[in-house]
Amino acid sequence: MPSNISTTTEARIIDGKAIATAIRAEVKEQAQAFTSRTGIRPRIVFILVGTNPASEVYVRNKGTTSRESGFDSETIRYDESVSEFELLQKIAALNADPLTHAILCQLPLPKHISEEHVIEAIDPAKDIDGFHPVNIGRLSIGKGDYFAPCTPAGIMEMMIREGIETSGKHVVIVGRSNIVGKPLAALLVQKAAGANAVVTLAHTGAGSRLPEFTRSADILIAAMGVPHAITRDMVAPGAVVIDVGMNRISDPSKPSGTRLTGDVDYDEVKFVASRITPVPGGVGPMTIAMVMKNTLLAAERQKG
Numbered sequence: 001m002p003s004n005i006s007t008t009t010e011a012r013i014i015d016g017k018a019i020a021t022a023i024r025a026e027v028k029e030q031a032q033a034f035t036s037r038t039g040i041r042p043r044i045v046f047i048l049v050g051t052n053p054a055s056e057v058y059v060r061n062k063g064t065t066s067r068e069s070g071f072d073s074e075t076i077r078y079d080e081s082v083s084e085f086e087l088l089q090k091i092a093a094l095n096a097d098p099l100t101h102a103i104l105c106q107l108p109l110p111k112h113i114s115e116e117h118v119i120e121a122i123d124p125a126k127d128i129d130g131f132h133p134v135n136i137g138r139l140s141i142g143k144g145d146y147f148a149p150c151t152p153a154g155i156m157e158m159m160i161r162e163g164i165e166t167s168g169k170h171v172v173i174v175g176r177s178n179i180v181g182k183p184l185a186a187l188l189v190q191k192a193a194g195a196n197a198v199v200t201l202a203h204t205g206a207g208s209r210l211p212e213f214t215r216s217a218d219i220l221i222a223a224m225g226v227p228h229a230i231t232r233d234m235v236a237p238g239a240v241v242i243d244v245g246m247n248r249i250s251d252p253s254k255p256s257g258t259r260l261t262g263d264v265d266y267d268e269v270k271f272v273a274s275r276i277t278p279v280p281g282g283v284g285p286m287t288i289a290m291v292m293k294n295t296l297l298a299a300e301r302q303k304g
């Protein structure tokens with residue numbers, strides 16, 4: 001085909017897996033330097049309650065990656081029936097243990113355990129999830145030592161490394177969760193390099209007006225947990241689209257009968273967006289890379 005005839009253009013794929021691999025290699029090198037300098041190995045403890053299959057996979061992956069990064073890692077498992085008291089006692093012991101630098105309690109927890117109590121029990125200096133109110137508060141203020149939650153931090157890092165300009169851009173986030181939407185909005189509005197965006201935090205309250213908001217985005221971030229909710233007509237031509245969705249849907253063509261899919265109708269949206277993240281292989285690997293980065297940071301801070 002002559003080079004001056006173009007076919008329908010497709011968005012450039014943002015390869016989160018490759019970016020995450022690079023970050024993990026950097027963290028591994030920095031962890032080696034830290035350990036040879038101090039004689040201390042960063043140590044992360046994962047707490048897993050019950051047998052939620054998705055949580056099992058996430059914790060297994062984070063444990064494997066921790067060991068690959070040169071960290072010491074342990075997973076403490078509890079039966080679904082564990083009491084909140086027992087869990088809080090374990091967290092208190094880990095807070096007091098100078099050899100443990102990072103504590104990650106995988107959510108969701110069984111209904112009889114208060115996630116708030118658990119999150120608030122973790123020492124903010126070891127809360128590498130960045131869920132403790134002290135960390136969230138400092139993130140909102142933009143000052144002091146804090147940990148940014150790993151998925152929002154991974155999205156920020158991904159945009160910086162991809163050379164996606166956010167300053168003065170209109171970023172529309174769909175989804176107001178405490179884990180993604182709200183902290184991501186707080187990071188993006190900071191007056192800082194890699195941020196300084198004008199942010200709209202959209203959610204179910206937008207109702208039928210949602211497409212009106214999403215179409216005004218230079219950068220659209222889908223984090224509502226609804227498969228394929230962002231359709232082609234909701235995206236402005238040339239927008240950057242970041243898909244945080246991790247939805248397991250039925251797919252009889254797969255041996256497992258299911259597959260992972262995002263919140264974006266990728267096969268259609270790729271024809272209007274300028275860049276797009278795939279699911280899997282987009283935001284997911286970035287989250288794990290940021291768990292590693294935050295764990296090393298926690299160890300460095302606790303060393304003093």
Ligand code: GUN
Pocket residue numbers: 104105106107108129150151179
């Ligand atoms: N469940 C879903 N995402 C997360 C996360 O980032 N951290 C924890 N602890 N639990 C989760």
